[in-house]
Amino acid sequence: MNKLFYLISSIIIILGVISCNSAKNVAYIQGAGENDMAGYVQTSPMYDARILPKDLLTITVSATDPEAVKPFNLTVPSLTTGSSTYSQPALQKYLVDNNGQINFPVLGMVTLSGLTKREAETKITGLLQKYLKEPPVVTVSFVNYKISVLGExxxxxxxxxxNEKVNIFEALAMAGDMTIYGKRDNVKVIREDADGNQSVIVLNLNDxxxxxSPYYFLQQNDVVYVEPNKTKAKSSEIGSATSLWISGTSILISLAGLLVNILRK
Structure with a gap:
């Protein structure tokens, strides 16, 4: 009976060690306990998205005299769903071209690439002042601020x-979080800059x-890819169900054989 007790104890210890190792691989932001969090508190500037080529913008110009700013607020007719009749017009959307410019009413081509929304609003306000008696209120908004999350x-x-602001953890939360097979220390972000150059950034979410990180906040059109770990890669070769069945059967057979040998002695 002592041998059986030691055998069962050993199995429990081994399973405990395996589960601890698994937990270490799954947890985010490891090693940041209550006592050492002060070491990670830093003052960082607030993130603000910058306009890039192929962004779609809406630009609204307001003033106390609506007629004065009417030429700067172009509208397009919008169709009512399921009907051929027209409903209330929608504001014209402006596509930023490959040169980082938009074609704005009266002003013509205006370069906005690389500017934040506030900077773009300030620039357009300055350009409009010579056409208006009073400084207008310009509001710039992104229409197509999107990110993609795929993989595990x-x-x-x-x-x-x-709200045009999302960090890597918020993006994963929207995608239902990583599965247990996702590699937390090797998350890839695919990003395209204002010049069309694409890069792959590797993030360690355990750290x-x-x-x-300057890549903690995602940029519009970023693609987040969560790579599968070795366990998922191996199981995919024969199918997850078959793999689990074979593993479970092998463990049961091994345990049964050990118990039979012990009880015979």
């Missing part, structure tokens, strides 16, 4: 970001300093 996540998809 629960719900891969493309998501529209309403607490990730919150200070």
């Amino acid at each position: 996540v629960a719900r891969p998809n493309t998501f529209t970001i309403v 607490p300093s990730i919150i200070h």
Whole structure:
């Protein structure tokens, strides 16, 4: 009986070690306990999205005299769903071309690429002042601020970001979080810059300093790819169900054989 007790104890210890190792691989932001969080507190500038080529913008110009700013607020007719009749017109959307410019009413071609929304509003306001008696209020908004998340996540998809600000953890949350097979220390972000150059950035989400990375906040049109770990890669070769069945059967057979040998002695 002592041998059986030691055998069972050993199995429990081994399973405990395996589960601890698995937990270490799954947890985000490791090593940032209550006592050492002060080491990770830093003052960082607030993130602000910058306009890029192929962004779609809406630009509204307002003033106390609506007629004075009417030439700067172009509208397009919008069709009512399921009907051929027209409903209330919608504001004209402006596509930023490959040169980073938009064709704005009266002003003509205006370069906005690389500017934040506030900077773009300030620039357009300055250009409009010579056409208006009073400084207008210009509001710039993104129409197509989207990011995509795919790979080892629960719900891969493309998501529209309403507030134009999203970090890597928020993006994963929208996709239902990573599965247990996702590699937390090797998450890839595919990004295209204003010149059309694409790059792949690797992020380690186990590292607490990730919150200070310049890539912590995602940019419009970023693609987040979660790579599968070795366990998922191996199981995919023969199918996850078959793999689990074979593993479970092998363990049971091994345990049964050991118990039979012990009880015979």
